[in-house]
Amino acid sequence: MGQSVEIKDVWKSFGGFDAVRSATVKIQAGEFLSLLGPSGSGxxxxxxxxxxxxxxxxxxILIGDEDVTAVPANRRGIGMVFQKYALFPHMTVFENIAFPxxxxxxxxxxxxxxVGQALDLVKLRDxxxxxxxxxxxxxxxxxxxARALVFEPPVLLMDEPLGALDKKLREEMQFExxxxxxxxxxxxxxVTHDQEEALTMSDRVAVMNHGEMQQIADPKTLYREPGSPFVADFVGKMNLIEVTYVDQTASGALLKTAGxxxxxxxxxxxxxxxxERPMKIAARPETIALSRRNETSGTLLEGTIHQCVFMGSMTMVxxxxxxxxEVVYVQTEADASYKPGEVAYLEFDGSRTSLFAHGPDEN
Amino acid sequence: MSIKEPHNAGRSDSRILYGAGMSWSLILPWLGLLVVGFAYPVFKLLSGSFFDDGFTLVHYQRAVTEPLYTAVLLRTLRIALIVTVCALLVGYPIAYAISKLVRPWSMVVAACVLIPFWTSILVRSYAWIVLLQRKGLINTLLIDLGVTSEPLRLLYTEFAVILAMTHVLLPFLILPVYGALKTIPADLPMAAYNLGATPIKVFWKVVFPLSLPGVFAGCLITFILALGFYITPALVGGPNSLMMATLIGQQTTQVLNWPFAGALATILLITTVVLAVMFRTLLAKNRGFSSGI
Known part of the structure; x- marks a missing residue:
């Protein structure tokens, strides 16, 4: 029943401000694509x-094979769920769903x-x-x-539909x-600004920033191989450490921190x-190993424990x-017993660490 | 559920800040003025209509039985109704325009509504005399255009009364309607449009029903003000468009029959209250989204 949606080099300017710059993506029929980004990302x-x-x-903009760029909203036949639901307050639930x-x-x-079927579908029969x-x-x-689905639209749009719900209900609704x-x-x-929501629900996620699509990928790729420092930082918890390259040694690439x-x-x-070129390494807290002794002598990054936060299944150090x-977050087993002020050593896993050139317009 | 919380929270906040004594001390001077300047004279006038060497209904009998007075009452109701309908037909589109237009233009249209509103009713009524009189602007224009050879009789007619009253009372309708339109969340018409409604359907199925509390409030205010309107009908109306307020004025200032004026005033007051209550009941039947006016 779904139809593909193709966005081809779409720009949107308000006055001189480009809210969306050259967005291009083909969403397959039946695919779940999230547009993820901070507010103002377009x-x-x-x-x-x-x-x-x-x-x-x-x-x-194409839906199926049809160019709908000039088709008015009321004839596009697309379902939409608004941020604040936009239910008509003067109509009953039945009348709301019957409207389309x-x-x-x-x-x-x-x-x-x-309408009866739609009410059943969302478990609100009575x-x-x-x-x-x-x-x-x-x-x-x-x-x-239910109102957005009752007329069997080929495409459904949702604009941060769970923003107003509390955490537990939110997770329930995500699955539903x-x-x-x-x-x-x-x-x-x-559309969401909640990266967790985007990762759990989507087939693919398009990360947007400053009106540009920074990366379009499935959740795993997005998490493990972020394409830019912004994506790395926005999706999941990420340590970004400024470094410069020194040399290639027997124990891997030798780097130097800003300090x-x-x-x-x-x-x-x-x-x-x-x-000469400043760079940033990006490493997830769960990919860094923490130890008290520098066994391989001089090749691990030395740091001082600042704080340990117990989080149930693990401890964030x-x-x-x-x-x-500069603070680096390291995920350790739940009963790790580091004390503030203690010296510890960080070991990075090269296969799970990304390196970004520190460009001038990066953010 | 959670939607209502901030509203209630705001109320209890002010109750915590200001005790009952504070509230009463703020109300008292105004209350005193109201009793001395309004309640007492009205009471005197009303009681005067019932008591004339003992209890009597003779003034009411006269008001109800003499055809002139019932005719004036019916005319007053009719004119007030026509004025309200005219004000709604003219005012709603203006209110809608103000709510839709973007910044500088909405201000310009709003100013066109508000500046006359702040101008004295007397001035606005005289302006209509200037426009409508035999050699006034409108007649000159009509003759110049060849529409008519003789100047039309426009002033001192019911038409003039309705026209001028509609103009004078228009802001009382526009402002509540505008207020109601402004509170309709922008995503509701958008949702209706998205669900397949044409722009006309969007208006009649969503925007208009949601503006009804403002429409009711505006119509009620306009209608009640029109019922008791004095200056404009007295200035631009003639003997054939005599209204209740003018009649009461004549009784007090020219005929000096205060008890009878009191009886007429009582009838007007009762009519107004009955109609206001009927309006409110109608409003209360409006499901779930009334503005509380």
Whole structure:
């Protein structure tokens, strides 16, 4: 039932400001794609253009094989769930869900049976006669989903639909939405600023920043092989440490921190070994090993324990490296017993550490 | 559930900050003025209409039985109703425009509504006399255009009363409607449009029903003000467009029949209250989203 959505070199400018720059992505029929980014990254603007509320300054949007760039929103036939649900407060739940069917001039009996099915789908069978104000946040959310799906749109758009819910309900709804999307086979474009949500729900995630799509990849690739320092920092917890390249030694690439500490990383791929050029290494807390003794002598990064935070299944240790008080987060087993002020050594796993050139416009 | 919390929280905050004594001390001077300047004279006037050497209903009898007075009452109701409908038809699009236009333009249109609103009713009523009189702007224009050879009789007619009252009362309708339109979240019309509604359907199915609390409030205010309107009908109306307030004015200032004026005032007051209550009931039946006016 889903149809592909193709965004071709889409730009959107407001005055002189480019809110979206050259967005290009082909979303397969039935795929779940998240647009992930901080506020002001252009993800909502892009969604509004797919919905037809905004006209792209240039570029094309295709649904299936049809170019819909010039088609008004009310004739695109796309389902949409708004951030604050946008339920009509003067209509009952039934009337809200029946609205798109009435606009399509369906017969009354047909409308009744389809609204009934939609209510079943979101498990609100008995609440058809309530007004939106009489429902809880989670129930309103479900009505919004039912209303967006009842006319069987090939594409469903969601604009941060879970932002107003508390954490537990949010996680429940994540699974429900994902299941619904999969069982109906509808193509989903999902806007969120919550990287966890994007990772758990999506087939692919497009990370946006300053109006640009920085990386489009499946959640695993995004997490393990971030394409830019921004993606590395935005998705999951990431240590970014400024270094310069010194030499290639027997124990791997020898690097120097900004504070002058030397350390080496085994199996680290250095594409441009230029000692003049500042770089950043990116390593996840769970890929760094922490030890009390520098067994391989001089090749591990020395740091001072700042704080240990017990988090249930593990302990997050904050280690200060160098004189600039740069903090590195290291994930250790839950009952690790480091004390603040203690000296410890960090061992990086070269195969799970990324190296980025420290460009001038990087952020 | 959680949606209502901030609202209630705000209320209890002010209750914590200011005790009952503070509230009363703020209200008292105004309350005193109200009793001396309004409640007492109105009470005197009303009681005067019932008591004339003992209890009597003779003034009410006269007001109800003499055709002139019932005709004036019915005319007053009719004119107030027409004025309200005209104000709604003219005012709603203006309110809608102000709520839709972007910054400098919405201010310009709002100023066009508000500046006359701040101008004296007397001045605005005289302006209509200038426009509508035999050799006024409108007649001159019509003759110059060849629409008519003789100047039309526009002033001192019911038409003039309705026209001028609609103009004077327009802001009382525009402002509540604008307020209601402004509180409609932008994503509701967007959602309706997304769900397949044409722009016209978006308006009639979503925007208009949600603006109804403002429409009701505006109509109620306009209607009640129109019922008791004095200056404008007295200036631009003629003997054939006499309204209740003007009639009461005549009774007190020219005929000096205060008890009868009191009776007429009582009838007008009761009519107004009954209609206001009916309006409110209608508003309360409006499901779940009334503005509370």
């Amino acid at each position: 993800k909502s603007t892009l969604l509004m253009m797919v919905a037809g509320f905004l006209q792209p300054t240039s570029g094309k 069917l009435k606009m399509r001039k369906l017969r009354r009996s047909e409308i009744e049976s389809r 609440l058809g006669s309530r007004l939106p104000i009489q429902l809880s946040g989670g129930q309103q959310q479900r009505v919004a989903v 939405i994902k299941n619904l999307q999969q069982s109906l086979g509808v193509t989903m474009v999902y 002058g500490n030397r350390f080496s990383i085994q199996n680290l791929a250095v594409s441009t070994p230029d000692p 904050q280690v200060i490296v160098g004189p600039e008080d």
